[in-house]
Amino acid sequence: xxxxxxxxxxxxxxxxxxxxxxxxxxxxxxxxxxxxxxxxxxxxxxxxxxxxxxxxxxxxxxxxxxxxxxxxxxxxxxxxxxxxxxxxxxxxxxxxxxxxxxxxxxxxxxxxxxxxxxxxxxxxxxxxxxxxxxxxxxxxxxxxxxxxxxxxxxxxxxxxxxxxxxxxxxxxxxxxxxxxxxxxxxxxxxxxxxxxxxxxxxxxxxxxxxxxxxxxxxxxxxxxxxxxxxxxxxxxxxxxxxxxxxxxxxxxxxxxxxxxxxxxxxxxxxxxxxxxxxxxxxxxxxxxxxxxxxxxxxxxxxxxxxxxxxxxxxxxxxx
Amino acid sequence: xxxxxxxxxxxxxxxxxxxxxxxxxxxxxxxxxxxxxxxxxxxxxxxxxxxxxxxxxxxxxxxxxxxxxxxxxxxxxxxxxxxxxxxxxxxxxxxxxxxxxxxxxxxxxxxxxxxxxxxxxxxxxxxxxxxxxxxxxxxxxxxxxxxxxxxxxxxxxxxxxxxxxxxxxxxxxxxxxxxxxxxxxxxxxxxxxxxxxxxxxxxxxxxxxxxxxxxxxxxxxxxxxxxxxxxxxxxxxxxxxxxxxxxxxxxxxxxxxxxxxxxxxxxxxxxxxxxxxxxxxxxxxxxxxxxxxxxxxxxxxxxxxxxxxxxxxxxxxxx
Numbered sequence: 001x002x003x004x005x006x007x008x009x010x011x012x013x014x015x016x017x018x019x020x021x022x023x024x025x026x027x028x029x030x031x032x033x034x035x036x037x038x039x040x041x042x043x044x045x046x047x048x049x050x051x052x053x054x055x056x057x058x059x060x061x062x063x064x065x066x067x068x069x070x071x072x073x074x075x076x077x078x079x080x081x082x083x084x085x086x087x088x089x090x091x092x093x094x095x096x097x098x099x100x101x102x103x104x105x106x107x108x109x110x111x112x113x114x115x116x117x118x119x120x121x122x123x124x125x126x127x128x129x130x131x132x133x134x135x136x137x138x139x140x141x142x143x144x145x146x147x148x149x150x151x152x153x154x155x156x157x158x159x160x161x162x163x164x165x166x167x168x169x170x171x172x173x174x175x176x177x178x179x180x181x182x183x184x185x186x187x188x189x190x191x192x193x194x195x196x197x198x199x200x201x202x203x204x205x206x207x208x209x210x211x212x213x214x215x216x217x218x219x220x221x222x223x224x225x226x227x228x229x230x231x232x233x234x235x236x237x238x239x240x241x242x243x244x245x246x247x248x249x250x251x252x253x254x255x256x257x258x259x260x261x262x263x264x265x266x267x268x269x270x271x272x273x274x275x276x277x278x279x280x281x282x283x284x285x286x287x288x289x290x291x292x293x294x295x296x297x298x299x300x301x302x303x304x305x306x307x308x309x310x311x312x313x314x315x316x317x318x319x
Numbered sequence: 320x321x322x323x324x325x326x327x328x329x330x331x332x333x334x335x336x337x338x339x340x341x342x343x344x345x346x347x348x349x350x351x352x353x354x355x356x357x358x359x360x361x362x363x364x365x366x367x368x369x370x371x372x373x374x375x376x377x378x379x380x381x382x383x384x385x386x387x388x389x390x391x392x393x394x395x396x397x398x399x400x401x402x403x404x405x406x407x408x409x410x411x412x413x414x415x416x417x418x419x420x421x422x423x424x425x426x427x428x429x430x431x432x433x434x435x436x437x438x439x440x441x442x443x444x445x446x447x448x449x450x451x452x453x454x455x456x457x458x459x460x461x462x463x464x465x466x467x468x469x470x471x472x473x474x475x476x477x478x479x480x481x482x483x484x485x486x487x488x489x490x491x492x493x494x495x496x497x498x499x500x501x502x503x504x505x506x507x508x509x510x511x512x513x514x515x516x517x518x519x520x521x522x523x524x525x526x527x528x529x530x531x532x533x534x535x536x537x538x539x540x541x542x543x544x545x546x547x548x549x550x551x552x553x554x555x556x557x558x559x560x561x562x563x564x565x566x567x568x569x570x571x572x573x574x575x576x577x578x579x580x581x582x583x584x585x586x587x588x589x590x591x592x593x594x595x596x597x598x599x600x601x602x603x604x605x606x607x608x609x610x611x612x613x614x615x616x617x618x619x620x621x622x623x624x625x626x627x628x629x630x631x632x633x634x635x636x637x638x
Contacts, residue, residue, distance in 0.1 A: 279601070286597060305366075311599075
């Protein structure tokens, strides 16, 4: 079985992904995480057939019930006959062990469903490496025919912001009574939120949190024709409000398409991906053992040239 | 005065730095932080005359008395007739307001001395940008004739590790009774430490901390001919142990030179600096508005090519 797997050519692996085979998807995501040779060819083969899925980013502090919400969202999409891929980029997430038993059971139930694919991505190696792995994994899930791709992250560092920028729709999750949470949103997440979710809305203080968010949104200058960011209350553990949340996501996607914003976001996403690919290719060539690089290092170490001049010369030689 | 400053050519700015003029050094460090046009030329001009200074990295958790220790070290070097440059890369540092009054007074006293140059570098923009600013600032201080350059950082993230890799000698500061501190050292700083400092050694528990560090060092496999990492106790507030610490730094520099390790570290440093310069030049060219880049973005967005193939083509055009 293992030998048979290895003998799969790039083309047939891509074909298997395009037919939606979960095994082929899982294998390719592992190859992506390892930056295995040949994976770029498979991704290049898959890329033209992508761009169909709706990519939704879900972010919020640990404790906001994000993972339970993602599980509830996946269930809702499934009940509407839509297929779902989940990429969880969060060390405290349900998928890697940080959440309550109820979530695990819920996800376990979902994971028996062929219409749902779940994968957790660990922060291994460089953060840049993780961001690239997430984007490439989106390409694979998209090519495999998933209607919806959910990226779950804790919304803090630059890597998470990079990752979330790949989403068409970004939902920021708050919970009642977490003052810090609102502070975090103020600090950086407000601008990226297309939908605000107040989860655990059956708790005391839900109305206060909604009012606070509404006030924050009121203070941001909204240009004419701009998307009117909704605040959706949910109780993820019971599924309350989740159907409405899905409707909000759908409405946002329609708005993106109607206004040309979908195209603009796609272009920005292309820019990021091209830059990352360039960096990756170049850093791969600038390794000890490459004659041009070794020569440059020798000259800079001997102070016969400076790093910047050496870099300019190396770039001329890259072409 | 301001107009006169601006009229200074690259050559005369570099000349002023080489004559050790503090004003020219300060101005150039500001230009570096702003990535001002023309600064690369000045750095290229200065680079051949560098490599003479001993670069010492001092790292440790907030609360370890790092800043006071740096001030005490600067005083000690000055009393031996050696000039000192300090680059503080730490938001909680004495130089940016996080420390006790005694430190401020001490540094204020030192800063009236032309043999000491002090600059704090804030985490502004990208972390990569900060690392580059630190390396370029070392070039300037080195060219200005400083015998010793101290880089002070809180030892946590990747940026700090990058920065500290520019040092020839790395001192990791612990204090008695901070269990977390030892954990942090275990987690990542043990490998980079050339000298361990137990500061506040007049406190209870100093012996326990020394023993714990000694045990950690004993457990790491030391190859024959390898540097024997010393553990130096200090009381930075009184200057106790600081003269011995300077002697340890000097001994380490001699060991580096005698074993060829100084050359090896210089080569590694050149590799890092060349890579960063390449990245910077290339990212500068991959901006919307550059025709090649715009064309690639258009093709990727339309899914007529994939990001990796577009990147390969762009690199061919860079040369």
